[in-house]
Amino acid sequence: MTSSLAIQRRSLLKGLGVLFGVQAAQSLLGGNALSVAMAFAQSVPRQLQIFSAEQMRVLAIIGDLTIPQTDTPGALATNSHWFVDNQLKHCFATETQTSAKQILDKIITRAQALLSLPFTDATKQQQLTLLQALESSQSGFDGADTKAFKQLKALLVFGFFTSKVGMTQLLQYDPVPGGFKGSVAYASVGKAYSGGFPF
Amino acid sequence: MQDNNIVQQSDQEFDVLVVGSGITGGWAAKECCEAGLKTLLIERGRLVEHRKDYPTEGKGPWQYPTRTVADNLLTMQHQAIQQQCYAFNDTTKHFFGNDRDLPYSTEDGTEFSWIRANQLGGKSLLWARQTFRLSDYDLTANAKDGHGIDWPIRYKDLAPWYDYVETFAGIAAARDNLPQLPDSISQPAFELTKPELDFQATVAEHFPDKPMVVGRCAHLTQPSQIHLELGRVTCQARSECYRGCSFGAYFSTQSATLPAAARTGNLHIAPNSVVHSLIFDESKQRVTGVRVVDNDNLSQREYRGKIVFLCASTLGSTQILLNSTSKSFPNGLANSSGVLGRYLMDHNYNAWASARIPGYEQEYYRGRRPTGIYIPNFHFEPSRYHKDFVRGYALAGGATRGSWQGMSQQDGFGEAFKQSLTQAGPWQIWMGAQGEMLPRADNQVSLHPSKKDKWGIPQLHFNCRWSDNELTMMQHAAETIKRMMQVAGFEDIQAQATQAPPGLAIHEVGSARMGQDPKQSVLNKFNQCHDVPNVFVTDGASFCSSGVVNPSLTFMALTARAAHYAIDQFKAGRL
Numbered sequence: 033m034t035s036s037l038a039i040q041r042r043s044l045l046k047g048l049g050v051l052f053g054v055q056a057a058q059s060l061l062g063g064n065a066l067s068v069a070m071a072f073a074q075s076v077p078r079q080l081q082i083f084s085a086e087q088m089r090v091l092a093i094i095g096d097l098t099i100p101q102t103d104t105p106g107a108l109a110t111n112s113h114w115f116v117d118n119q120l121k122h123c124f125a126t127e128t129q130t131s132a133k134q135i136l137d138k139i140i141t142r143a144q145a146l147l148s149l150p151f152t153d154a155t156k157q158q159q160l161t162l163l164q165a166l167e168s169s170q171s172g173f174d175g176a177d178t179k180a181f182k183q184l185k186a187l188l189v190f191g192f193f194t195s196k197v198g199m200t201q202l203l204q205y206d207p208v209p210g211g212f213k214g215s216v217a218y219a220s221v222g223k224a225y226s227g228g229f230p231f
Numbered sequence: 232m233q234d235n236n237i238v239q240q241s242d243q244e245f246d247v248l249v250v251g252s253g254i255t256g257g258w259a260a261k262e263c264c265e266a267g268l269k270t271l272l273i274e275r276g277r278l279v280e281h282r283k284d285y286p287t288e289g290k291g292p293w294q295y296p297t298r299t300v301a302d303n304l305l306t307m308q309h310q311a312i313q314q315q316c317y318a319f320n321d322t323t324k325h326f327f328g329n330d331r332d333l334p335y336s337t338e339d340g341t342e343f344s345w346i347r348a349n350q351l352g353g354k355s356l357l358w359a360r361q362t363f364r365l366s367d368y369d370l371t372a373n374a375k376d377g378h379g380i381d382w383p384i385r386y387k388d389l390a391p392w393y394d395y396v397e398t399f400a401g402i403a404a405a406r407d408n409l410p411q412l413p414d415s416i417s418q419p420a421f422e423l424t425k426p427e428l429d430f431q432a433t434v435a436e437h438f439p440d441k442p443m444v445v446g447r448c449a450h451l452t453q454p455s456q457i458h459l460e461l462g463r464v465t466c467q468a469r470s471e472c473y474r475g476c477s478f479g480a481y482f483s484t485q486s487a488t489l490p491a492a493a494r495t496g497n498l499h500i501a502p503n504s505v506v507h508s509l510i511f512d513e514s515k516q517r518v519t520g521v522r523v524v525d526n527d528n529l530s531q532r533e534y535r536g537k538i539v540f541l542c543a544s545t546l547g548s549t550q551i552l553l554n555s556t557s558k559s560f561p562n563g564l565a566n567s568s569g570v571l572g573r574y575l576m577d578h579n580y581n582a583w584a585s586a587r588i589p590g591y592e593q594e595y596y597r598g599r600r601p602t603g604i605y606i607p608n609f610h611f612e613p614s615r616y617h618k619d620f621v622r623g624y625a626l627a628g629g630a631t632r633g634s635w636q637g638m639s640q641q642d643g644f645g646e647a648f649k650q651s652l653t654q655a656g657p658w659q660i661w662m663g664a665q666g667e668m669l670p671r672a673d674n675q676v677s678l679h680p681s682k683k684d685k686w687g688i689p690q691l692h693f694n695c696r697w698s699d700n701e702l703t704m705m706q707h708a709a710e711t712i713k714r715m716m717q718v719a720g721f722e723d724i725q726a727q728a729t730q731a732p733p734g735l736a737i738h739e740v741g742s743a744r745m746g747q748d749p750k751q752s753v754l755n756k757f758n759q760c761h762d763v764p765n766v767f768v769t770d771g772a773s774f775c776s777s778g779v780v781n782p783s784l785t786f787m788a789l790t791a792r793a794a795h796y797a798i799d800q801f802k803a804g805r806l
Contacts, residue, residue, distance in 0.1 A: 106649070196293040202649075
């Protein structure tokens, strides 16, 4: 760890302690949690809107597993989990908010039951296996759980692909096309347009 | 926009008062100003200056906390009705009205969604810009099948005015040579995509009575000097139209008619001026001005003029007439016939289908096209009517490739999932119907007997519903689209007929209809009130039937035609 990262980590612990309590902040740094916690660090002044701190940590991990950092930034770097928390508060009905919280709680409960571990302390592979089971309505998850999870995941995806990183680095950003051409070889573009969202 | 053109208090008697600054008001002002008439354009909302007052234009979604999705709580408090409009979101909501200030009521068992755009430019900033001419089939339908009264005009009356407004507005269209959809004076049409071209060929082979063409829209694709000198340039295919377009690439009051009117030196603008009613002089049997309530401070004032053009939108103009009562007209100005408020229509968008188009993985396009594919009404004369309903519908839609938005719920995690979402998805197609609504006396707006808005104006009360004819037509339309898609080999076809209430097509027309007979109509063939010759109503209120096509181009043609008639009469001393 470089010194600047070490400093970041220290200030991170401090910041998380303020936000979640010291115990929670320390538990964040187990398992797959460092990169997740780093994402929190960027946004410590933010207020949670819908989720509890624990639910938020789980959501951050889901974002990281769904859209990881590769040669381009991932969901954590774009704070997609914070976006989801804010979006649910401002743009969705209470039922959707409740359903999102409940599915995160169920992930926490099922992880404890299956792994005897908090979800956040599980290995990346354990976490992934659990989420894959959730997507296929297995391991104690039913169809309604899958549906609720897909909705939450779609919101993470929405947050990521409407972020500046998502729109300008992951997709073909073309804010001023200059006109319309009806036929262009896909290979010459190579990826989807980010569009003049919304259409 | 020059500050010295902005009027608040004025004792001046203008030659012309134009009420409303949307598509029709802009045209009325332009024509009158260019003819040398001192013109006051009265707008109930705030000033919106071209380019300067398009605050959301060019912003990425990441610059909005909710990524352009409108805030639910705020929206439901202030814009619960407006948010039903397809163009409503966080980037456009400032161009929609606040429902709390704009109340109206509906008859039990009916619903009506009234979309408002109360600012300079009105709905010309929010319209969908599709522009098609009415044909003689539309203008004679009432006479032929007996629903509604005959239009007092024919295609030959409108054709030169379509030419005139199209040349100025700038219409991107092909020349299709179809009797049911007369060609426009046009600039190059937008291109179709490869799957659309193949679908067009399939439909031509299997449904020869249902020709598919490229849509026509008020976008510049090859601007001429007329457009360039107003600062208008070629459409960039950004799809930011509803935020306002600094390229002036689509026709709006701000991009086109307003600067043309302003450069004459004859234009004055009275913003924030809610017209309460028209002032009627019993002795002269003429209107001498308008009563206005200030939009902000609710103070009252009057503007005087020799001629009044009501261009306040279909429902706005009818509301003003209904609220202009006098000894001669106790039931609303120019309402000796009693039909004012009746025969309200909208278009019916309650049938659609979507599907996936297999193949074409190597095909893509560039830009976001402001129009699509279009199948004009194929039940356009009584001999072509379906056995189960009269009149007909058009079909409009388009094919695009999917994106992460359609794939965000698919299974998967990690790098492969991330990568898959960056790729264009399968081709998908959507087509929807746009059906004619019959003119029926029962479909009526009236003034509420007791409820008023904050400006002291009686609220409108709606009693408007689809008839069985419209509902049956939509069932048939959904089946027709489905059949076309099946023949074309599309997959995952989803077709349905819905029952959303009238209003949301935002094509409300009728309620102060034209006609030959003053006993059955409010306006004559020049959109002039039969009863009060110095009042003209040139917006959609004047329609005798809804037709099938998007009405705004006809609003423009009717307005220009009526304005030139009024100008000639005025100069001859007859008004």
